[in-house]
Amino acid sequence: MSNLYRTVLDSFWSEYIWLPPNTTWKDIAPDASSEIQHADYRHLLYPLPMALVMLFLRYVLEKYWFAPVGVSLGIKNTKPKKAPTNTVLEKAYTQSKKWKHKQIQGLAKQLDMSERQVERWLRLRKGQNKPSTLTKFCENSWRCLYYTLSFIYGLVVLWNKPWLWDINECWNGFPHQSVTSDIWWYYMISMSFYWSLCVSQFFDVKRKDFWQMFIHHIATIVLMCLSWVVNVFRIGSLVLVVHDCADIFLEAAKMAKYSGYQKVCDTIFGIFTVLWIASRLGFYPFWIIKNTSIDAPKIVPMFPAYYIFNSLLCLLLVLHIFWTYLILKIVANSLNAGKMEGDIRSSSDDYSEDSKSQ
Structure with missing residues (x-):
């Protein structure tokens, strides 16, 4: 049995699949060079305990900060009336x-x-x-805080990195590129957050796109882990910073809506819509995916991992298109109603009397 496991493992991690021609795993091992600090695959275990810390931090902030703020804004923590026993x-x-x-x-x-x-x-x-409005406000506050800090940290980290200004720098010298401490922390914190989402999603407000979000989290984690192992962390850092910017305004718009500031909500949601389309359907496919699928093979010899990474990147793009459709539906409904109606990822538990017509 152990021999079979070893055979499967060796086949999966074949150097022919994951590395450029004439490159071996020993060549990119952490101790392969005294000048270049390659990514260490063993560090991928760190985000797991870090995810537990992230969940604990979220609990503390929601209980002792977000909830009191929500109450001060007039958000009630009323629990829904229970149905009589039958x-x-x-x-x-x-x-x-x-x-x-x-x-x-x-x-x-x-x-x-x-x-x-x-x-x-x-x-x-x-x-x-259904959770109370205060519970939903706290959830959105936590995500808004994380995305804001993550985006700011990502910009600070990448500002002096050459590949932010010239994406082709992601491939110059690949796979022999050093992982600096700031990029290490950016990756580890981001992975711990997505691991925590995989757990908390089963306890948070249930959304109608539950499984799409779960697939998104898993695809993101797989993409980050593989890019770390293969030393493609430069392009991975760009994917992270592009993804974080619009999410800040989505969560902020929900917070404003739950707080009763409808005009503020509408304004923030408008900013979010523009940023979402620009980042998720603009920069992401025409800057990042274009580079990984068309430009990168001109710099680094083609190898099978190109198809794996680009397939995962395209999977995320498909999910972006699905969510863009939902966003545009909300924008259309909002224009008709004069204000933002519903939630881009609203609960699917709403019972409607439309069942009479079925």
Whole structure:
């Protein structure tokens, strides 16, 4: 069994796949050169305990900072009203979250209740699982703080790096490029944050794009880990800084909405929409993906890992396009309503009386 595991592992980490021609793993080992500090794959374990620290820090900040601020802004921590105990409806509810009119009619007859009473019970039952507005405000505050600090730190770190101003510098001298301490921290903190999101996502406000976000987090982590192992951290750092900038304003817009500052929310959301399209559908595909797929092979000899990295980058682009569609829908609805309506990643647990028409 151990021999099979070793064979599979050696096949997966084949130098032919992951490294340029005439390059071996020994060539980019941490101790391969006294002049160049290559990335150490063993350091990829550090973000795991760091993610636990990140979760603890989030808990402390939400409880002792964000929640008091939210309360001072008038956000109530009211918990939704619970549905009366009813074993028949509870059993039916656990079996399905979507209801057709015929199902509601059958339950009403079985329990000698009106259809409206059954519908009201279902709304209360679904509503009791919803987090309070204060809980959502705290969640958005944490993410807004992280994205703001991460983006600022990323700019500070990359400002004096040549590859920020000339992206082709990501490949000059590759794979023999040194990892500086500031880039090391940028990578480790970013990975710890995405690892923490993979855990907290199952406890946070449930969104209708739950699985798209989960795929996004996993794809980001895989991309970062592989880029670290193969020493492609320069292009990875650019991907990180491009991704962080728009998210600041998304979370800030939600915070303003939950606080009751609708005009502020609308303004911030407008800024977010422009930044999102510019960064996620502009800089990301036409600056980063263009470079990794078209320009990089002209500088570094082609090897199979190009296809792996570009496939993951394109997967993120597909998710960006999906979210852009949701954003533009909200913009259109907001223009019609005169204000931002709903949430770009709203809860899917809302029960609608439209089931009558089904």
